[in-house]
Amino acid sequence: MRAGWFEKTGPAQDVIVVGEMNRPEPAAGEVLVRLHASGINPSDYKRRANIKMKPEFPRVVPHSDGAGVVAALGAGVTAYKVGDRVWVHSAQWARPMGTAAEYVSLPQAQVRRLPDNVSFEEGACLGIPAMTAYHAVHIAGSLKGKTVYVPGATGRVGAYAVQFAKWRGARVIASTGGGEASAKIIRDLGADLVLDRKSADLAQQILQATDQRGVDHIVEVDLPGSMGFDESILAERGAIVSFGAASAPTVAVSQTGRRARNMSLHFIFVYMLDELTFDATCNGVIAAAQEGALKHRIGGVFPLEKLADAHHHAETTSGTGHIVVTM
Numbered sequence: 001m002r003a004g005w006f007e008k009t010g011p012a013q014d015v016i017v018v019g020e021m022n023r024p025e026p027a028a029g030e031v032l033v034r035l036h037a038s039g040i041n042p043s044d045y046k047r048r049a050n051i052k053m054k055p056e057f058p059r060v061v062p063h064s065d066g067a068g069v070v071a072a073l074g075a076g077v078t079a080y081k082v083g084d085r086v087w088v089h090s091a092q093w094a095r096p097m098g099t100a101a102e103y104v105s106l107p108q109a110q111v112r113r114l115p116d117n118v119s120f121e122e123g124a125c126l127g128i129p130a131m132t133a134y135h136a137v138h139i140a141g142s143l144k145g146k147t148v149y150v151p152g153a154t155g156r157v158g159a160y161a162v163q164f165a166k167w168r169g170a171r172v173i174a175s176t177g178g179g180e181a182s183a184k185i186i187r188d189l190g191a192d193l194v195l196d197r198k199s200a201d202l203a204q205q206i207l208q209a210t211d212q213r214g215v216d217h218i219v220e221v222d223l224p225g226s227m228g229f230d231e232s233i234l235a236e237r238g239a240i241v242s243f244g245a246a247s248a249p250t251v252a253v254s255q256t257g258r259r260a261r262n263m264s265l266h267f268i269f270v271y272m273l274d275e276l277t278f279d280a281t282c283n284g285v286i287a288a289a290q291e292g293a294l295k296h297r298i299g300g301v302f303p304l305e306k307l308a309d310a311h312h313h314a315e316t317t318s319g320t321g322h323i324v325v326t327m
């Protein structure tokens, strides 16, 4: 099969190779998928680019997310038949063989049905981005009638968070550092109010928009950089859900002086959800997609042969949508 891989870490153009390798065979309990699309996430290019660490395996076929059709079934798998349209998640988590290849063989729990109204390219965005957003929106209970704040709403995760929160009946306030063009994109995703994240009086604007109550739930892309701000806009009993920590490895939480005395703080690492949460998350993502509640922001499609270009593009752009590789 054709596949892309790296055997050392470094810049995409220096370390990514595309060539022939043996097609995997499905072990018992596994599903072999003929992939048509593979999604790139920050974790994929950060691991490949991190020259302080060796690759986790002698050869890594990168990427966790993908979509395609079932090509063969391992012993004991009865939930699928050859030809079924599916999406997959966590393919390269703690495994050498990800989705930047024509085939991947995965435990059946990592393989899910792809709704008919979702293309393979769109299905390759459902793993890390949609699952993280779904869990971040649902982790603190019902959102009906509540207000959710989503900074970074042009992001892969943020854009889905806006849509899941609206789907669940919340009012969504979002922000972007990308100006009016980005604000329009976020309004088109369904956000009720989009503010400038660089505005000096952003907190006052959010408090004004909530009659001084504050927001009930924050889907936070940069907790260390935003904790103080988030504390200043959170309503009593509000929840902050952190899925990213780009600016610093630690965060300072106020013991006194924040608005929400009964604040809860949640941390998400999507690869390591428990089995029930994985199931609920995947089923919820599928239900929202089937109902037509999700727009998928694809920012670029590259053929597998151009995998290095695809990585370079993904890591040098932000907020422009998903970068998908096709095969």
Ligand SMILES: NC(=O)c1ccc[n+]([C@@H]2O[C@H](COP(=O)([O-])OP(=O)(O)OC[C@H]3O[C@@H](n4cnc5c(N)ncnc54)[C@H](OP(=O)(O)O)[C@@H]3O)[C@@H](O)[C@H]2O)c1
Residues within 6 Å of the ligand: 041, 042, 043, 128, 129, 132, 151, 152, 153, 154, 155, 156, 157, 158, 175, 176, 177, 178, 182, 197, 221, 222, 225, 226, 242, 243, 244, 245, 246, 268, 269, 270, 271, 317, 318, 319, 320, 321
């Ligand atoms: N914990 C997990 O399981 C998990 C899962 C997925 C991703 N992540 C991590 O989450 C981060 C985002 O991933 P992604 O795929 O959504 O990235 P992305 O598509 O590049 O989006 C990041 C967005 O964040 C916004 N942004 C940048 N700096 C910000 C700041 N200081 N405050 C608020 N917003 C800011 C930008 O939007 P504007 O410029 O429009 O404001 C940008 O669109 C990455 O670090 C990734 O590794 C973690």
